[in-house]
């Protein structure tokens with residue numbers, strides 16, 4: 001055991017196979033109950049960082065700790081099961097399964113974690129998709145798919161929510177509703193959250209805004225524009 005932070009990034013570096021160095025010796029600690037927004041110019045490495053935390057890719061150097069357990073080894077079964085139970089993801093590409101209904105898609109984390117199914121229906125209602133339970137993803141608009149992905153990310157009350165531009169396909173009013181839902185779920189569950197966004201309005205729903213740049217992750221002061 002290392003410490004009790006929800007997420008600790010220790011000296012993370014990532015260079016892609018084409019030689020593009022994106023992250024260099026990045027360190028950051030996200031404590032339990034903290035909800036942060038990460039902003040930064042296009043191409044600086046925000047999605048790369050989220051993918052590393054999510055285990056979709058592995059850092060070249062450094063370690064990622066979650067709840068005192070090191071997660072750097074991608075093929076480690078214990079790490080995979082920890083992510084499945086304790087993480088909720090919203091990716092830009094949604095990653096919904098086309099052959100499952102909306103209800104089945106949202107219920108998937110409950111099934112995988114042997115949890116009762118009732119909350120799948122509740123979460124579909126919470127994101128405004130009541131009555132659409134038996135629809136398939138192909139019948140949905142981009143914004144509706146995004147809401148399914150958010151319902152699925154929150155349904156199993158994860159300890160860490162990771163969201164990459166989660167409201168990019170939503171109109172401003174729906175985006176605010178969904179962001180408030182994310183925030184209230186994160187707070188109600190005592191979870192931690194990271195939202196990556198270019199939207200000031202979305203970032204403002206987090207407790208703190210961090211700017212990712214070549215020098216790492218820095219808190220943005222309230223009077224600074226990013």
Ligand SMILES: Nc1ncnc2c1ncn2[C@@H]1O[C@H](COP(=O)(O)OP(=O)(O)OP(=O)(O)O)[C@@H](O)[C@H]1O
Nearest residue numbers: 016017018020022041042043044045046047048049
């Ligand atoms: N698989 C890959 N192979 C090579 N280069 C990559 C790969 N994925 C991303 N990159 C490059 O790494 C850099 C960081 O990409 P990333 O998607 O993390 O940036 P970002 O900050 O999320 O950008 P945006 O705000 O535009 O979404 C970019 O220059 C991108 O072209």
